Amino acid sequence: MEAPPLRNFWNTALRDLGKIGVAYILITVGVWLVFMIIIPQLIMFDYSLRPMLPLREIGGPKDVWTLKNYMVFFSNRLHMAIFFKTIWSSIIVTSTALAICYP
Structure with missing residues (x-):
């Protein structure tokens, strides 16, 4: 019985790149995902909950989520x-x- 394709992929990656190479790729992809997708999405969501205020009032008492x-x-x-x-x-x-x- 053959191993599932995903298991073959990881076995091949570990054999070719080693544990450090696989860890490097996973960490790099994780950092890219956090900084290029997750954080910008959270910032846009934060902006969508804030009222449209003049620049001098941003961060003041009127700047609340709504x-x-x-x-x-x-x-x-x-x-x-x-x-x-x-x-x-x-x-x-x-x-x-x-x-x-x-x-």
């Missing part, structure tokens, strides 16, 4: 129309790319 931005977004028909057009366009582009590029 759901007002989301309430405005979901109550505005124009914003929702644009949002759903974006989702629909994303589905079409993804489907087209899969249909053309998938072997």
